[in-house]
Structure formats: structure tokens, C-alpha cells
Amino acid sequence: MSNIFSPGSFGRPVAILTAVCLAALALPLSFSAGALATPAIGRELAGGPVEMNWITNAFMLTFGSLLMAAGALADRFGRKRLFAIGVSGFTLVSLLLGFAPSILIVDLLRAIQGVAAAAALAGGTAALAQEFDGRGRTRAFSLLGTTFGLGLAFGPVLAGFMIEHFGWRAIFATGAVVGVLALLFGVPQMRESRDPDAQCIDWAGIATFTGALSCFTFGVIQSSESGWSSPLVVGFLLGAVLLAAAFWVIETRVARPMLDLSLFRYPRFVGVQVLPIATCYCYIVLLVVLPLRFVGVDGYSEIDAGLLMLALSAPMLVVPLAAAMLTRWISAGVISGIGLLIAAAGLYWLIAGLADGTSHAVIAPLLTIGVGAGMPWGLMDGLSVSVVPKERAGMATGIFSTTRVAGECIALATVSAILAVLTQARVLSTLKPHAIPAEVSEAAARLAAGDLDRASALLPDVARATLQHIYADAFGLLLGGLIVVTLLCAITVFVMLGHTHADDDASAKHGLRELRERVTTSDREHA
Structure with a gap:
């Protein structure tokens, strides 16, 4: 090595x-x-x-x-x-x-x-x-x-x-x-390596997990077009529930599970899983919905929208490193919770910055959100292994990675669906009673997806500025929901991870004890 x-x-x-x-x-x-x-x-x-x-x-x-x-x-x-x-x-x-x-x-x-x-x-x-x-x-x-x-x-x-x-x-x-x-x-420079103790792959767990996540995503995304009461949407969501239940049963009974669910018996480990969920809703989803708004609704060019997005993402280059340095004096859990509070404040500020449409007034709120989300970003992986016994670290990392990426998928689907519902409600309250529901639904879905041109073509009697105002109102409500989720996650992090120094010390002692045992075993083998 x-x-x-x-x-x-x-x-x-x-x-x-x-x-x-x-x-x-x-x-x-x-x-x-x-x-x-x-x-x-x-x-x-x-x-x-x-x-x-x-x-x-x-x-x-x-x-x-x-x-x-x-x-x-x-x-x-x-x-x-x-x-x-x-x-x-x-x-x-x-x-x-x-x-x-x-x-x-x-x-x-x-x-x-x-x-x-x-x-x-x-x-x-x-x-x-x-x-x-x-x-x-x-x-x-x-x-x-x-x-x-x-x-x-x-x-x-x-x-x-x-x-x-x-x-x-x-x-x-x-x-x-x-x-x-x-x-x-x-x-060409890589050496091939394998795990000689690798066991049979948990294909049943993989299939049910992928199926549950796929059905949920399909159902939520399809809801913007078909409606939540559609048999297709209901069928997808019901399938997601059944497959998730099957996954839980399989993982509790199989000898080598894909995800060892017994780790969720550790309260602090559960608290760590909240961190990627929080950053999904206060940061990741903005990487998707904001460009749709900047370009498709507010009329910015792609390069100008990209420059605005730089204010949100650039803090990720420096803030995680700074947060890691702060752990010398403050526990990682407290730093993460403070970061989520800062991100929530940035989201609230962003509502005001977008009140009159997109402008350079959004730069400061986006920087604030990026700084807040960046504080737990660089600490989450370390926390995921420090709050469980050392011998469970590998599986803990796997569960955490799955929670992070699968959570992003779920967050993107749900946020898009919620924005579509809010937009449709605003459109219906604005239009005359004789408006055709099918056209309203499609126009609202188009508008929520950042396609103002098509939405305006479907509703020629509605002024373009009115549609922009409708979208802005719905987007503001969405940001309010993201604030609530972020604040709830911050409270959970403070409660479950506010005292991680003791856990780190215990982990360190466990690691030192394991190292001594390995040295003793090695000496015996050489003797």
C-alpha cells in the first residue's frame, strides 16, 4: 500500500x-x-x-x-x-x-x-x-x-x-x-483485487429495494400528469409499499443481508441518516429546481443561470474542510445542526430574494444556503462510522451511502410533485370556471417543470406575467416546506448527535483495543 x-x-x-x-x-x-x-x-x-x-x-x-x-x-x-x-x-x-x-x-x-x-x-x-x-x-x-x-x-x-x-x-x-x-x-495502472471472503450476493434484497424505490419514483412523478387518484399512480405507490415491506422481511432473515437493519437500533446512527436527508431538501433539490426556474420561467440564459448557481455550490469547495477543522473544539453533531439552521435561514432569505423575480438579490441567500449545507457535508461520512462499533463500520458506510443517494432520488421526485400540485392549485384559483381541466392540468405541469412557453400556449387567455406570478407563489410555498423539513432535521440532529465527542472517544478506545489484539495475534503467529 x-x-x-x-x-x-x-x-x-x-x-x-x-x-x-x-x-x-x-x-x-x-x-x-x-x-x-x-x-x-x-x-x-x-x-x-x-x-x-x-x-x-x-x-x-x-x-x-x-x-x-x-x-x-x-x-x-x-x-x-x-x-x-x-x-x-x-x-x-x-x-x-x-x-x-x-x-x-x-x-x-x-x-x-x-x-x-x-x-x-x-x-x-x-x-x-x-x-x-x-x-x-x-x-x-x-x-x-x-x-x-x-x-x-x-x-x-x-x-x-x-x-x-x-x-x-x-x-x-x-x-x-x-x-x-x-x-x-x-x-492500466490498477491492480486487480477481490475480497476472498465475499459471500453470495443478496439478489432478493437488491431486487425488492430497487423495485420499491422505482415504484415510488414512478408513482410520484406520474402524479403530475395523471393525478394522485389515478389507478396507475395508486398502483405504483401501493407496489412501493409492498416491495418495501418485502425488503424489510428479507433483510431481517437472510444470512448475508445487503443492508444490516440491526444498525438502526443505535439511536445516534439513526440521527446520522437524517443528515443526508436534510441536505437533500435544503441543497440537492435546489440544484435541479432552481435552473428550471431561472431558465424556463424567468428567462435567464443557461450561462447566466449557471453563474447564479455557482453561488449555491461554490461553498462546497471550502466549507466542508473548515467544518472538519472546527471539530477540534465543537462536536461534529453540533456543527452539523448549526449548519442546517444556517441553511434554513438562507432558504427563508431566498423567498424574499425571489419575491420580485430572479435577480442578483438571490446571490447572498444562495451563498448562505451553500455555507449551511456544506457544514454537515464533510462530516457525515465520518459520523456514520463513529456512532457504531468499529466492526460494523463497513456496513454503516454502505447504509449511509444508500440513504444519501436514494434519499436524493426520493427528494427530487417528491419536491417536483409538490411543486406541480401547488402550481395547479394556483392556476385553478386564477382561471375562469369554464376552463378545460385537462388543459389546466397539463399547463400547470408544464409550468412546474419550467416550461413557461408551452404553459402560456395552453392557456392563451392568461397573461404570461400572471403565470410567472402563479409559479412564484407556488415556489415560495415550496421553499417554506423545505424550511420546515430542514428545521425538523436540525432539531433531530441536535438531540441525537449533540454529544458526539464521547462517542468518538469510545470509538477510539475500541480501535486501540482492536489494534493491540491484532499485534498480539501477529506476534503469536510469528512465534
Whole structure:
């Protein structure tokens, strides 16, 4: 194993780290850039609200539901192999997206891209864990986290520039270029590694978990078009409940579960799962809904919208590191809770900043939200393993990663559906009684998806400025709901994680005791 930045470390380990970081850069770029490109894709390919929602949700659904399965496959069949397959698939799909003839093909390719992204991330991080140890491993994963921050921060700006000068299809070419670089300079340097103790994969757990998440996402997204009382929507949501129940039963009975649900007996571990949920609702969803508003409703160009989004995402480059330094004096739980309070304040400020439409007045609120969300962002992974016994750390990390990515998928679907419901209610209260309900429903769904032009065409008797005002009112109510969720999560974090220093000390003592036992065992074997 290697200790990065030490003498003689430059070479194969650094090439591997570079390859994994390049792959990690492509993933958030694909997410944030795809969100900004949604209005342009909808305009060119004439996509409906449901199809436009799937541009982002299809990627997040497959990525989130298959991340744990990909980790198991990497341990059993080889980390290098899975990383190479994932990056190759991601690169190929990125190229194909540039030639997609319809929005349906875009959605399907985005789903496949999410599968490839799960394989690339799981294989790459597992390979890094095998290649580095000690401080070198810590620094390697810190660089990996910084790379994710770079992708989130500059993805909207890059996407805006590419869309404005070359069209939306060009943004996916950037992912392909990054993937080719990772394949050429990193994969040949990798050593293959497997877990010799890897057991049979929990296919039943994987199938029911993926099925439950898929049914829920399908049902919630379809509700904007069909209505919540639609048999199709009800069927999807009922299927999600049944599959979730089946997943719970399977995971409590199978010998090697995908997710060890017994970890939820630790209250502080439950508290840690609140952190990614909170950042989903105060940060991640804004990366998707704000570009739709800036471009599709307020009429900003993609590059101007990307520059505004930079105020939200740029703090992720520095705030997580600063929060980690603060843990010398303040517990990680308290820092995280304070960060969520700051994010909630930023959301409240954003309501005022958007009251008269989008302007540079939103920059300060967006910075505030980014700073607040960034405080728990860099601490969550460490907390996920510090609040459970050391021997459960691996499974704890897996559950946390699944909660984070699956939570993002659920948050995006629910927020989009809520915005559609709020928008439709405002439209109905504004229109005359003789308005055709079908047209109202479609117009509201279009407006909620950021397609003001089509909504205005469907409702020619309603002034464009009136539709913008309707959307602004609905968006303000949505932000109010996000504030409530963020505040509730902050309270939960303070209650469950407000005293984490004691837990850290206990974890450290446990680790020291385990190290002594290993040394004693090793001495006996040598003797």
C-alpha cells in the first residue's frame, strides 16, 4: 500500500487516484449539468413534464438503488474490473446521449448512465481503499471528496457555457472525454483485487429495494400528469409499499443481508441518516429546481443561470474542510445542526430574494444556503462510522451511502410533485370556471417543470406575467416546506448527535483495543 505525497509515492498509485478522481468528477458534472440542460432538451425534443422530470430522476434512481449492489459485485468479481466496466459504460452512454433522437431515448440512456455510474464509483472507491493506507488513504479520499465538490460547483457554469455556445448535446461530451482519460491513464495502472471472503450476493434484497424505490419514483412523478387518484399512480405507490415491506422481511432473515437493519437500533446512527436527508431538501433539490426556474420561467440564459448557481455550490469547495477543522473544539453533531439552521435561514432569505423575480438579490441567500449545507457535508461520512462499533463500520458506510443517494432520488421526485400540485392549485384559483381541466392540468405541469412557453400556449387567455406570478407563489410555498423539513432535521440532529465527542472517544478506545489484539495475534503467529 502507498502513502500519497510521501517520497516515492508518485507513479502508479497517483495514476490510480487521478483516474478515480476523474471518474468522480464526471458523476456530479452529469447530475448538475443535466439539470441545467433540462429546459433546452425539453424545447428541442418536445418533452412533456413527466419526461423532463426523468432526465434527472432516471439517473439518480438507478445510481442510488444499485450502489450497494455494485459494491458487493466489486468485492466478489474484482474492483478494477467493475471500475473499468463502469467508466467504459458511462463514456459510451455519454457519447450516445449526444445523438439521442427523442426525450424517451434520453431518459433511458440516463438510467443506463446511472447504472454505469454506480459501478464506477463502487469499484473506484474500493480500489482506492486497497491501494492506500493510513494518512495516505485519508488524503486520497479527501481529494476524492474535493473532486465531487468541484463537479457540483462548476458543473452548472460549464453546462451553461456549453449549451449557449454548442447546444445541450455538447455537455454530455465532457463526460465522455473525462471517461476516456480515466480509462487511458488510470485503469492500466490498477491492480486487480477481490475480497476472498465475499459471500453470495443478496439478489432478493437488491431486487425488492430497487423495485420499491422505482415504484415510488414512478408513482410520484406520474402524479403530475395523471393525478394522485389515478389507478396507475395508486398502483405504483401501493407496489412501493409492498416491495418495501418485502425488503424489510428479507433483510431481517437472510444470512448475508445487503443492508444490516440491526444498525438502526443505535439511536445516534439513526440521527446520522437524517443528515443526508436534510441536505437533500435544503441543497440537492435546489440544484435541479432552481435552473428550471431561472431558465424556463424567468428567462435567464443557461450561462447566466449557471453563474447564479455557482453561488449555491461554490461553498462546497471550502466549507466542508473548515467544518472538519472546527471539530477540534465543537462536536461534529453540533456543527452539523448549526449548519442546517444556517441553511434554513438562507432558504427563508431566498423567498424574499425571489419575491420580485430572479435577480442578483438571490446571490447572498444562495451563498448562505451553500455555507449551511456544506457544514454537515464533510462530516457525515465520518459520523456514520463513529456512532457504531468499529466492526460494523463497513456496513454503516454502505447504509449511509444508500440513504444519501436514494434519499436524493426520493427528494427530487417528491419536491417536483409538490411543486406541480401547488402550481395547479394556483392556476385553478386564477382561471375562469369554464376552463378545460385537462388543459389546466397539463399547463400547470408544464409550468412546474419550467416550461413557461408551452404553459402560456395552453392557456392563451392568461397573461404570461400572471403565470410567472402563479409559479412564484407556488415556489415560495415550496421553499417554506423545505424550511420546515430542514428545521425538523436540525432539531433531530441536535438531540441525537449533540454529544458526539464521547462517542468518538469510545470509538477510539475500541480501535486501540482492536489494534493491540491484532499485534498480539501477529506476534503469536510469528512465534
